[in-house]
Amino acid sequence: MSSLQSFIAVSTSTANDLRHLFRLNGQKAPPSTQPYFPRISCCFVSEDTQKSAPSISTGNRLLSAKSEDLIEREKRVLMGTYVRAPVVLVRGKGCKLYDVDGMEYVDMAAGIAVNSLGYGDGEWVKAVAEQAKSLAHVSNVYYSEPQVILAEHLVEYSFADRVFFTNSGTEANEAAIKFARKFQKVSCDSDTHATEFVSFSNSFHGRTMGALALTSKENYRLPFEPVMPGAKFVKYGDIDGAKKAIVPGKTAAVFVEPIQGEGGIHSATKEFLQTLRTACDDAGALLIFDEVQCGLGRTGYLWAHEPYGIVPDIMTLAKPLAGGLPIGVALTTEKVASAISYGDHGSTFAGSPLVCHAALTVLKRIKDPSFLSAVTNKGLYFKELLTHKLGANSHVKEVRGLGLIIGIDLDVLASPLVDACRALGLLVLTAGKGNVVRLVPPLIISEEELKQAADIIERCLPALDADSVQ
Ligand code: PMP
Numbered sequence: 001m002s003s004l005q006s007f008i009a010v011s012t013s014t015a016n017d018l019r020h021l022f023r024l025n026g027q028k029a030p031p032s033t034q035p036y037f038p039r040i041s042c043c044f045v046s047e048d049t050q051k052s053a054p055s056i057s058t059g060n061r062l063l064s065a066k067s068e069d070l071i072e073r074e075k076r077v078l079m080g081t082y083v084r085a086p087v088v089l090v091r092g093k094g095c096k097l098y099d100v101d102g103m104e105y106v107d108m109a110a111g112i113a114v115n116s117l118g119y120g121d122g123e124w125v126k127a128v129a130e131q132a133k134s135l136a137h138v139s140n141v142y143y144s145e146p147q148v149i150l151a152e153h154l155v156e157y158s159f160a161d162r163v164f165f166t167n168s169g170t171e172a173n174e175a176a177i178k179f180a181r182k183f184q185k186v187s188c189d190s191d192t193h194a195t196e197f198v199s200f201s202n203s204f205h206g207r208t209m210g211a212l213a214l215t216s217k218e219n220y221r222l223p224f225e226p227v228m229p230g231a232k233f234v235k236y237g238d239i240d241g242a243k244k245a246i247v248p249g250k251t252a253a254v255f256v257e258p259i260q261g262e263g264g265i266h267s268a269t270k271e272f273l274q275t276l277r278t279a280c281d282d283a284g285a286l287l288i289f290d291e292v293q294c295g296l297g298r299t300g301y302l303w304a305h306e307p308y309g310i311v312p313d314i315m316t317l318a319k320p321l322a323g324g325l326p327i328g329v330a331l332t333t334e335k336v337a338s339a340i341s342y343g344d345h346g347s348t349f350a351g352s353p354l355v356c357h358a359a360l361t362v363l364k365r366i367k368d369p370s371f372l373s374a375v376t377n378k379g380l381y382f383k384e385l386l387t388h389k390l391g392a393n394s395h396v397k398e399v400r401g402l403g404l405i406i407g408i409d410l411d412v413l414a415s416p417l418v419d420a421c422r423a424l425g426l427l428v429l430t431a432g433k434g435n436v437v438r439l440v441p442p443l444i445i446s447e448e449e450l451k452q453a454a455d456i457i458e459r460c461l462p463a464l465d466a467d468s469v470q
Contacts, residue, residue, distance in 0.1 A: 052220065064101045066300040085422060092119025095445045097427065106453050108441045109427045113293050113405070116320035117362060118442035124323045124361050131357035138353060140346060146356035155361065156300060158368055159311045160331035165351030169318030170206025171291035172328035173255070177210040177228070177312045179336055180253035180286045186339040187284070188249075190356045194199040194285065196230035198245045198254040202263025202432070203236070205290055214255050214302055216263070233457045236266060239275045246279040251287040253314070254279075258304040261293035261440070264432025265400055265407025286336065292328070295407070297366040297443055300376030300403035320366070320443075367444065375443050378404040380452045382439070389458040395460075404445070408437040408457070412464055420463035426456040 029117035063071065067088045072085075088100040095118050110116065117124055131146065138144050151163040164179075166172045168271055176414045177197070184194040199205065199214040206212060221227055236240040236256075246254060254276055260266040280287040289312040294304035296317060301307055303315070313336055328350070383406060386399045390408065398409040403417055412419070414430045415438045421428050422426040431438040437457070441450070 029249070033114040039134060053199040057072070066100045069095070070100075080321060084293045085419075087422065087427075092116045094120070095442045095449050103425065104401050105422070105425050105427045106441075106449055107427050108439045109429045110320075110440055110442045111324065112429065113440040114319045115324050116443040117323050117365060118444045120363075121323065121444075124358060127361040128325070128354065128358050131251045131354045136275045136352065136354040137349070139348065141363065142182075144351075144356075146353045146360065147280070147351040150351075150356040150359050150363070153238075153363055154329065154331060157363075158315065158331055159333070160315065161334040162332050162337035164326035164330045164332070164419075165356070166318075166330065166346065166347060166354060167326045167350050168206075168328045169316065169326075170208050170211045171347070171350075172292065172316035172318055172330045173211040173214070173288075173290060174208050175328075175345055176253070176255075176288050176316050176332075177214075178289065179288040179314060179330060179332060179340060182344060183286060183336050183339040184252045184284075190248070194248075194250050194283075196232065196247075196250050197228075197253055197255060198232050198234060198242070198251055198285075200236040200257075200260075202260050202266060203233075203255070203257060203290075204260070204262035205255055205294075205470065236260065236263070237269060237272050239272055242272070242275055242278050242450060246276075246283045246285055248283040248285075251280075251283050253288050254288060255288045255290055257290045257292075257294060258308065259294040259299060259402060259405060261438070262431055264409070264436040265401070265405060265438060267402060268308070270308050273305070273308050277310050280313075288316065289315040290314055290316050292316055292318040295377055297372055298371055298403055298405045298440065300379055302367050302372060304402075321362060322355045323362045325355045325358050327355050327359055329420075371443070378445065378447060378450060379406065381447055382454065385451065385454045386457070389454050390461065393461050393464075395464045401439075404439070404441055404443055406439040407431060410435050411438065416463040417457070417460055420460035421456055424456045424460060426460075428453075428454055428457070449451055 048432050063086060067086065070088050071086060081353065090100050091098045092107070095107050097107045099105070099117070100157055135144065147165065154163050155161060164175050171367050181195060188194065198215055199216065203214065203216045205214045207220065209224070210228045211214065212224065213231040215221065216233055232245050234245045249437070256268065256276060258268050258273065277287055289305050291304050295315070298304070298320070305312065313333050315331045316329065317331070321327045321329065379402065382404070383399055383401065387406065387407070390396045390399065395410050395412055396408060397411055399406065400409065401407050413434045413436065417437060418428055418430055429438040430436060
C-alpha cells in the first residue's frame with residue numbers, strides 16, 4: 001500500500017473525528033472519504049525557524065471558545081516573539097499531552113528536548129514536592145546540600161572537575177564565554193591575550209549578546225548588532241577551515257555542538273572533533289562542547305561526546321537536567337576553574353535546592369546503563385521504522401541522528417507536514433532551514449508510541465504535496 005493509500009485509508013475516520021475541530025471558511029466540508037489536510041498556516045516551530053514578526057494565523061481551525069480566548073489574550077499582552085501553534089496545552093502524562101479541548105497528542109517535541117522523563121513522573125513529582133515543602137530557594141551567599149550533591153554527581157560522571165550552575169542553556173554558554181576569557185587573561189603574561197571565539201555554520205548557542213554572537217543564523221544576530229565582537233564562523237565539519245580559524249594568541253575558545261539540534265540534526269565526525277581538540281591544544285585555546293540539546297542521554301550516551309572519545313575543556317548542559325525546571329550548567333576542568341575568582345560570575349536563582357533536587361532524580365535515572373541502552377535501542381528501532389516507512393517518498397532525503405535525536409531531511413519546508421501531524425495528534429518540531437522534521441521525544445517513550453508516531457508521519461506525508469498544489 002502506498003503512503004497515499006494508507007493515508008486515505010486511515011484518514012477516512014480521522015477526518016470525521018477532526019471535523020468538529022475545523023472551521024471551513026465557506027468551503028464545503030470535504031467528503032469524509034477524501035483525505036483532508038486542514039490548512040493551518042502556523043506551525044510549532046523551533047527557535048531556529050521563527051520568523052521576525054508574523055501574525056499568528058489559526059487558518060481553518062475551529063478553536064474552542066477557551067482556546068480562542070487565551071490566544072487572543074496572549075496576543076494582547078505577550079511580547080510578539082513566539083510563533084505558536086494554535087494549541088493550548090493543559091496537562092501531560094507519560095509521553096502524551098492534552099489540550100484544553102481534551103485532544104490527546106503523542107509528544108515528540110518534549111518541550112524541545114527537555115522533558116526526558118515525560119510528564120508526571122512519580123519520582124520527579126515526589127522530589128519536587130518534598131523539596132518545595134522544605135526549602136525551595138536560598139541565595140548563593142549560603143550553602144545548600146542539593147546543589148553540592150548534584151555538582152558531585154556531575155563531576156563523578158563526566159570529565160569535569162568543577163561546576164557552575166545557571167538557569168538556562170544560553171546562560172551556561174554565557175558563563176563558558178566568561179570563563180574562557182578569564183582563563184586566557186590569567187594564563188597569558190602579555191596585555192593582549194586571546195579574546196576571540198570560533199563557532200560553526202548551523203550552530204545555535206543562545207540569544208544573549210555573547211551566545212548570540214556565536215549563533216550562526218543571521219536573522220537572529222543582525223537586528224541586534226553590535227553583539228560580542230570577535231566571533232568567527234567556520235563551516236561545520238570543515239577541517240581545513242577550522243585549522244586556519246584557530247589562531248594562537250587570538251582564539252580564546254571554540255564552541256561546537258557534537259550533534260547540532262536546531263541546525264538540523266547534524267553529527268560531527270570524529271576526525272572533525274579530533275582536529276578541533278588538537279588545534280585548540282596547539283593554539284592554547286579552550287574547546288567547549290555545547291551539549292545543551294544533545295547531552296544527558298539523548299544520544300543513548302550520557303554525554304554526546306562520549307562515543308567520539310574526545311574530551312572538552314568546558315561542556316554546557318541545560319534542557320533535560322531538571323525534568324522541566326529551569327537549569328543550566330557549565331562544567332569545566334580544574335585548569336579552567338583555577339582562573340576563576342570569587343565574584344567573577346553569579347546568579348540569584350541558579351542552583352536552587354528545588355531545581356537541584358529535581359535534577360538529581362533525573363540524572364540518577366538517565367545515567368543508568370539500562371536506561372541509556374534502551375534509548376539506543378529505541379533510537380535504532382525508530383530510525384529503521386522511519387526509513388522503511390518514509391524512505392520511498394520523493395521529498396524525504398534522509399533520516400538521520402543518534403539515539404532519540406532524529407531528523408527527517410526534506411527537499412521542501414516541513415511545516416505542512418508538522419501541521420498535518422498535529423491535526424492527527426502528533427507534536428513534532430522543525431529544524432535546519434525549516435526543511436527538517438525534528439524528533440526529540442521524552443526518553444522514556446515506548447516502541448508502541450514510536451510506531452504510532454511513525455504511522456502518523458507516514459499518513460501525513462501527502463501534506464507536503466497537498467500544500468504545494470493548493
Ligand atoms: N545551545 C543549544 C545547543 C540549544 O539547542 C539551545 C536551545 N535550543 C541553547 C543553547 C539555548 O538554551 P536555552 O533556550 O535554555 O537558553
